[in-house]
Amino acid sequence: MDSMHLSMSWDTFLKDIKEMKAHSDSIDDDWLLNQGRNHEYGAYLSKKLVNCFSTSLSTDTPEKSDSLITFDYHVVYNPSYGCPVLCFNAWEMNGSLLTIEQCWKQFNLANFDYKYHTLTQMEHPVLMKPFITLHPCKTTELVQLFANSKNVVVSWLSTVGPVVGLNISSHYAKLTN
Template identity: 45%
Template structure:
């Protein structure tokens, strides 16, 4: 079984930041020097989504995405938090209601709140337990399996990569 090493992950996220810098897309590399898995990338975006609990009005939300390496699972993990315009954070239940891409039966298995692997603070997180299954086909075929994985899972949480990122997977 092929797996993604921490060195591979670091190379992949550095590639993402290099492309982002050229596109001015907002991904930034962060590093906590004291941890083996201390490199991660961050991107903030504003999006307008309907919030059912607030009526039928659309709300401006601020998403902060983090892609870090989870040592326990040996895979990248997509963590994020979402804030309303008034600065209040969206709860996991509010996010589920605003996001029709999750089915009720698998919400807790797919999206959970857990500690960020580097920052050790609660974030909404696409649960890493099935990430290896999603990534496995990309590990041997993609030049950047993190981009390939993000292009599959990102849309579930309103994170979409432009074509320029996907091009690096096969070039």
């Protein structure tokens, strides 16, 4: 940790995601370590997950029905804030991307004004494509709470992941102490 600004350095982020990837391999979890080309902060983790939702996501079918949604979660480094960022895209079975309105509804944010500064589309810092992103502006404060963790990315991700449907197995806890 950089004690001057209490933010996370790129090297710490890289160490943390590599540990997480190694542990993921050992327990047959599906995290992938990706490397963007020609990019200073190009390494990031990703994981695809299929979730079954019992609520209707589409606006034109008001009745409830089961739908399978594929989530592609990414953990990326934000150099401005010096912190990890969680973002994702999600598809319905027919291949269409979930809109931000559908995600707000799914994650119980639709009725709150703070949704606009919590979860919106942002540019993926490596892929430069729109991803639905948990805003990084509060993450720096959160990351400080995990100053004693041996793996801040794991501690942070297990805290914020469930907000957007991503649960981190308790097996990863051993990386943090």
